[in-house]
Amino acid sequence: MDQQAIFLTFRLAAFTTLILLAVSIPLGYWLAFGQARWKPLVEAAVALPLVLPPTVLGFYLLVLLGPQTAVGRALSTIFGHPLAFSFAGLLVGSVIFSLPFAVQPITSGFRSVDREILEAAQVLSDDRIRILRKVLLPLVRPFLLTAAVLAFTHTVGEFGVVLMIGGGIPGVTKTLSISIYDQVQDFAYRQANSTALLLLSLSFLALLIIYGRRGRAGV
């Protein structure tokens, strides 16, 4: 099995999950409770990776992160190198591609909180962070777990976006799914099978965690 690809994939999935949780909690809160008229626009943008072919997303990210755009040049200055075909570029792509898998469960979690409980907290405290930390987040914990597991496993299984942005450079951007693709191209079915089996087991375990927790939490 490709040890480098395993390490890289899990590092990418861990960072992506952490970033997604940090982004999705405030975004999910706003989508659940905000009243802006342009909210559907944001909801549609967040859900876009669900329906978009990964190659389309990967292509636009590749263009956006390249030296021809202001964003690409700015990111190159920050990171000291172009983001395309680098781990940082892969991370940006993964975060965008897996965004709906984290935001949607968290938004559903916030929406499921009894409105009267939220109002009781608002009558007692003005501190939104305190209400979020002490009341809301504990109530949506099963949804946070679902978001984290989905974001992690979805990142582990990414192929199209990773290939477009990263190009499959060994040790830099070559993840497990690309490793399987390369092994199959080389007729190395035995290695491809063991890598695929790892991904299959991981995916099954993730779903088992989600459904197990849902059963216990009654979600």
Added chain:
Amino acid sequence: MSEYLRIDVEHTLGELTLRVDCALSAPWTVLFGPSGAGKTSLLRVLGGLTRPHRGRVVLHGRTLADSSNGTWVSPAQREIGFVTQRPTLFPNLNVTANVSFGLRGLSGRASEERVVQMLELFQASQLARRMPADLSGGERQRVALARALAPQPRLLLLDESFTALDAGLKSLILEELTDWLSKHKVPALYVSHDVAEAFQTAGDVVVIEKGQIKAQGPPETVLASQREQLLRQLDSSRTAAK
């Protein structure tokens, strides 16, 4: 007690248009009316949970809402305690953490003392470490009352808050509560649709129907002016009870 609350608001919610223009001065006022009359809507406007389309709310001389100049004080800054019909305790916090949730600017020790005092007032000291899921309906409501009073609000809103309590406990709690409110000079506005309860307990009664105030004043005056309608309502609530 002199006038403490001045309300002049208009708010449309579905088919109900709330048009209320009144002042309250009795320490214990019962807001009375049939279901769907706008009692809860009015309490939500006072508590800051609903922003009225037009009007003004002034509590103890402080403007809480004024649509003419955009004044809007958030629910937590209004110094109003609010206890709803269905006790909404925070399910992940124990009773002590629930009661202390609204306490600000107190030291840890002062906060603990306040919680103990409030739980004692509502005969709930033995529940301090329990979680809301382990409490009966009546126990939850007592904790909700303790939580609402712990920050020492300047007005208490009670939306049929005693329906989950049995008759004996209800009268005991009511007695303790009114004593505490009178000692701390905190007025209360109590929503009820029970004619007998409304007229037995009230200092003043405000009768609301279809979003508008039909009568206001001491129980005997309101009873005399609204006799026919109240008797009809008493009959219908007795029929419903059967």
